[in-house]
Amino acid sequence: MEEEKCEDASKGLHITQLPKYFLLDVLSYLTPQEILGKVQCVNGYFKQLVSQPLLWQTLDKYSDLPIKYKYKIIDRIVERRSKGMLFVAESRYDKSLVTMRRVNVAVANAAMDDGVPTSLLREISTLKSLNCKNIT
Numbered sequence: 001m002e003e004e005k006c007e008d009a010s011k012g013l014h015i016t017q018l019p020k021y022f023l024l025d026v027l028s029y030l031t032p033q034e035i036l037g038k039v040q041c042v043n044g045y046f047k048q049l050v051s052q053p054l055l056w057q058t059l060d061k062y063s064d065l066p067i068k069y070k071y072k073i074i075d076r077i078v079e080r081r082s083k084g085m086l087f088v089a090e091s092r093y094d095k096s097l098v099t100m101r102r103v104n105v106a107v108a109n110a111a112m113d114d115g116v117p118t119s120l121l122r123e124i125s126t127l128k129s130l131n132c133k134n135i136t
Contacts, residue, residue, distance in 0.1 A: 016045055023049055028058045032069040035059075056092035071098060083119075 015023070027035060027049065040050040049055070059065060071089040077099070079085045084103035091098060103120060127135050 020049065020052070021054075024052060024055045024058070027055055028062070032059060032065060036069070051092075053093050053095060060093070067100075071100065073100075 027039060030039065035050055035055075040047045056065070056070070060070070070093065071091055073087050073089045074097075075088045077086040077088060084101050087100045087102065089098050089100050090096070103117075105116060
């Protein structure tokens with residue numbers, strides 16, 4: 001009889017009834033690829049869990065995440081063959097908006113193995129010298 005009561009009680013439990021902090025802790029044991037590729041596709045509840053900054057802060061604490069996992073690309077602003085692509089992205093840590101540039105060095109150098117283009121180095125140097133809190 002006692003066993004029967006336990007069975008009935010467990011039938012009503014659902015994963016969404018677990019505390020969020022517990023689920024976020026469990027998710028932190030997965031790789032970013034598993035989280036973005038599988039977990040967020042389960043349903044809306046898990047998609048919302050995956051977007052929690054606390055999860056990404058925890059993941060980054062244990063292993064230094066590559067940039068592609070630290071930011072979620074929202075929109076492509078412009079694409080210039082020699083200058084690369086400019087994106088608007090959202091930080092997964094604090095939901096702040098950032099602008100990012102992705103440069104294909106092979107294309108920027110016209111398939112010559114000249115290293116990093118001087119125009120790119122000049123741009124980086126200028127941005128670093130601005131002393132602005134929004135430029136990192």
